[in-house]
Amino acid sequence: MNPASAPGSADLSDTSRQLELLVNSVTDYAIYMLDPHGVIRTWNRGGERIKGYQASEVIGTHFSRFYTAEEIDAGLPALNLSIAAANGRYAGEGWRLRKDGTQLRASVVIDPIFDGDQLIGYAKVTRDITERYEAEQRLQAAQHALMQAQKMEAIGKLTLGLAHDFNNLLTIVMNSLDLISTRVPDPRVQQLTDTAMRAAERGTLLTRQLLTFGRGNALVSEQLDVNALLRDSRELLNRSVGDTVAVSFDLGDGLPIVELDKNQFEAAVLNLVCNSRDAMPNGGSITISTRLCRARKPSESESPEEDFLSVEVRDTGEGIPYENQSRVFEPFFTTKEVGRGSGLGLSQVFGFAMQSGGFALLESQPGQGTSVRMLLPVENRAGK
Template identity: 65%
Template sequence: MSQPSCPKAALNDESRQFALLVNSVTDYAIYMLDTRGMIRTWNPGGQRIKGYRADEVIGTNFSRFYLPEDAAAGVPQRNLHTAAVEGRCIEEGWRLRQDGSRFLASVVIDPIWDDGELIGFAKVTRDITERHRAQERYQKLQANLLQAQKMEAIGKLTLGLAHDFNNLLTIIVNCLELIGTRVKDGAVAKLIETAMRAAERGALLSRQLLTFGRGQTLSPERVNLADAMRECQELLQRSAGDRVTVVFALQDKLPHVSVDKAQLEAAVLNLVCNSRDAMPNGGTITITASAKKTHDPAADAQAAAPHVCLSVEDDGEGIPLADQARVFEPFFTTKAVGRGSGLGLSQVFGFTTQSGGFPQLSSVPGQGTRVALCFPASEG
């Protein structure tokens, strides 16, 4: 016959079971604090998440897990106070591991009452860094995708406009030429000449728009980007002006890329002129050509493939964050009327994407700007 269970043994069993449960949990740090925040118990989850063994933390204050600035601002004690007064404190915040690295913690602190007296706190911490990073990655991907869709839509619109504009200009130029054959001199001939010049400017504009809309006829050839930069070194230095030093860091033995050389030179010239304008008091432009395995960040599903990247970096005024998503749009300019038409980076964008590559912009206001053009390395 079985013995009736003794209540004390049951209680012992229950607390043992509870201890077993807490000590089996490795995804959550579950531990108790006394009323001052001194750590009284520890579990394997605490060790896994924060890196400390039980004997390293028991008896020390839980504020050691907080960032120094949060600890100095009294956040740990404030959280205990909130838990005691409001019955619970729920918080997400950055914490420190033993090795000094940071993790994003989801924290719940519950007060423990005994006969109406506060005797300590139960604290449960979860490491949600990975979830946070995944969310960040997703948001970045989403923003890249939106940006790519926006550029695609503007590109289509621009391409349509540029084509129509071109057709109209062709008619205007043909008619002017016909009139020109009949009127050789006098005031009318001068008017024809003025109209012709305007039509030529219009044609240049529509060519730039065609480039942005990826409708320009390119003549790609096998190019070594380092050699191409050496060839136009003098032109680039001259365009940068006397106050700016142009430094070249060109990797040897680069794989070839397939690009239109004239468009490539125009793109680098556009970048150098932008950098020069961003450094009115002088500075340094660094032009780099290097091979790397990368992929278009707007197309995250792609595997990294061999590319050759040409970058132009300056230590100028940088681009405000709000403008960074817009600088490749045609006609976006922050320069005074007559100083810029806002088509430079559009040419860079159109030429690079039409060549199968992608541009990458990174800029820190007050520190500088780097625009890299990455082209797929051609095989063979």
Template identity: 60%
Template structure:
């Protein structure tokens, strides 16, 4: 006597085998459409992925799974037409669940023919949201890494130039001091020397900004309350905004301390406020916001997340294009008119934050304003011991 014979006889029927197979699949939505796109069958995978039971969905048009914008564009009909004329339709896009949430779907539609007549379509849908989001994270990380490497290379070049330039300035300034002593009674010479000294001072400032970008400046970090640092300089930031721009502060509560060079921190925030001010030629609002975030650095998304203090300067200006955002931190790159800026303000911010162990996130789009966030490591209890 064959063991288990009676229980296996049902599998001799090919149609029953197919029904059992499809009914056992939960990772894929597998169902049949009639020639007009109405659903004629449903499997447990369809219910798991899309949220509908067979009683709710059989007899409904499959276009209800598409986003409204895709329905307007005629994507459901295009899929059926491509399957009919080309023998198969494959695509990836956003689809809707019963609860209205969106998921990334990989879709295959095959036509079903019988005696030369189209009797319907076989449709298979797979939820690939996790894979899609992982690809986006990987692309963002690769982009951040390339940007970091580019700025690192520029920084090394800048560091060497800044030191050489500083040495030249030292000789110039010393020579001017000697000339000034020898011609103390010569008013004309004194005017020339004074003009040259002003230019040398401006060159010294330029050198300091270059060193800040190249992470070659000497920082003197101390433990500070970030909200107190901002509040103590609030009037300075308001004056920098000018009369036509409102400067608001949104300071988070229970913020941990951070270890930072207070002078360079103030200079960095002031640079960000000044950039936002220049983007608001017709007036507007600049908001300085603090909050605690837990995340990994953008160029190392798989690293262990840690706490950062995000100090964000937000404006409601015109925003920047993607190309401008990508180049914004480069030294001497500026969208301002000639004479209105050296193009080193944001470079100084990037260099200071990187030297302080953090990173900068810049978010902007045309018509949507700009947010620049300095993310500095939060001081933990381990730092105190």
């Protein structure tokens, strides 16, 4: 007996029937035909699974229904068909819409179908590659974060060595100035040594900031109520920004006590506020906010999330060009005019956050302001 004619079996001697069974058995791909104008003429089970539509819902409608509104306005559906007709194939990928309005990342192939020289339609094959695409994006983000961390680590080691050497030289200079000041009573010499001492003290401050970035400055941690510390700093911060900038606070409730270096924390907040002030020469607003959040360190994308205390300084200033954002935490890198900053403010913030066991993040939209967040660990909170 011919297996094809056995009771209950499909007749596979018909080529068109074989093709219909083959196409409808494929569920990993949406395989369907379009007429020359892009109207859907067939639909398979893969299309139902991937895009959520039954055949009765899509047959007779234009395939542009799967594109986003922006792509439709740009004429992308018609362009893809014209490329397929002209070149013999169109292949690409992009975001498409499911029936429920969610998006999927789709790999698309469109082949023209000719009857002799006449174009009678298109064969369209779509595969859902959302999981693969998102995995690739996560991998790229992790690789970028690792490269950034390695770069900052290398810069930190170089900075640490230079800062120690520079600090030794400053110590000699300051000791010599002290000796001159005590042994030469001439008022003119005294004035010169005072000027030189102030410059040396400024150099000492810069060195301290470099040491913080390079994590060579020992932190003196103590249990702190960050919200209380910020409230106590309100007057100082208001004086630092002047009359044209308004400073407001949005402090979360019930935040844990954390172990931090008080002086370094206050310096970091002041650096952030002063940076925001400089980004708003015509005035604006600065918001300092705190909250408890869960996050993972950028260089450890596969590690579980941890509890962090987020301290954010957000401004309404000029923003930072995208091409500069990956470098803002580097020592001596600044987008300010010459003479308006040393480029060490954000590097001190970065170094303090890293040495405290956390990290710093920057978000900025040119023309719309900048946000810098210090995420500080709370694993040492009181009572734990």
